Amino acid sequence: MNELLQTSSYFGLALTLLMYWISCKISQKTKVPVLNPILVASIVIIVILLVFNIDYETYETGASLLSVLLTPATICYAxxxxxxxxxxKKNVAAIIxxxxxxxxxSVVMVFIFSMIxxxxxxxxxxxxxxxVTTAIGIGLSQEMGGLTAITIAAIMLTGIFGGIAAVGICRLFHITNPVAKGLAIGTSSHAVGTSKAIELGEVExxxxxxxxxxxxxxxxxxASIAAGWM
Known part of the structure; x- marks a missing residue:
């Protein structure tokens, strides 16, 4: 299987796009927050790779092409x-x-849990x-001597959790202001959470x-300051 797929540079790309498209359809039909498209697509892809005994390196050959789009995609939020x-303009002070x-x-909580x-x-x-978004997080982690794989996993899990729990948390704490919702989601769960914020409204x-x-x-x-705390 690996030898066959290694001849195709786009296997990982095609698989990722297909699984994400299917996951989006499932999420739109069920309206269940936990069925986040990124979470569902990631789980299905992992299962496929395990069942068919496909090396991650083989999958990554094509899937890595999507990484090139991370920075342009983030800029599109402008x-x-x-x-x-x-x-x-009306909320500059509150935003900052x-x-x-x-x-x-966020940095303080990482420090506290790392100590615990x-x-x-x-x-x-x-x-x-x-x-923070992956485009920034990877470079920052490398500069501080961190492990890129762990950083990516942490960013993904944080974003997915934010996308799943954002609406529920806002309801729990009676957060109704669209500006407050958007800032909270974007600050805590970066681009993945922002995709959920866009569903809530244009201001969010x-x-x-x-x-x-x-x-x-x-x-x-x-993070540069906090890196010296441990």
Missing amino acids: VPLYRQIEVL ISVLCGSFS FGFDHQIYTSLLPKS GAMSGLAIVISGLMTVLW
Whole structure:
């Protein structure tokens, strides 16, 4: 199987796109939050690779092509933000303060849990960028000496959890302001969460996209400082 698939550079790409498309259809039909398209697609792909004994390297050959689109995809969030520029102007102070606090609390929580569970410095620095988009998180983790694989896994899990739990958490704490919703989702669960914020409304999506950028920049600062705490 591996020898056959190795002749196709696009196997991983085709499999990923197909599984994600099917997962989106399932999510749209069921409306169940836990059936997040990224989560479902990831599980199905892992099962397929295990059942057919396909090496991850074989899959990665094609799937890695999607990584090239991470940065351009993140930049595309500027479009809904431009449409909500007046909302941005009216809430500049609230936006900066909330994202500043959110990104700092993320770093502090990683430090606290690393102390509780006795993580070493390498694992600790790998987890610090968990709430920023992958395009920023990978580079930041490498710079601090972290393990890229753990960073990617942490970013994915954080984003998926945010996408699943965002609506429920907002209801639990009676958060109804669309600006507050968007900033909270974007700061805590980056691009994956932002896809859910866009479903909630255009203002939520725009603020979440903005939070990704600001949170990413602030996390670079906070993480660089926090890396010396352990």
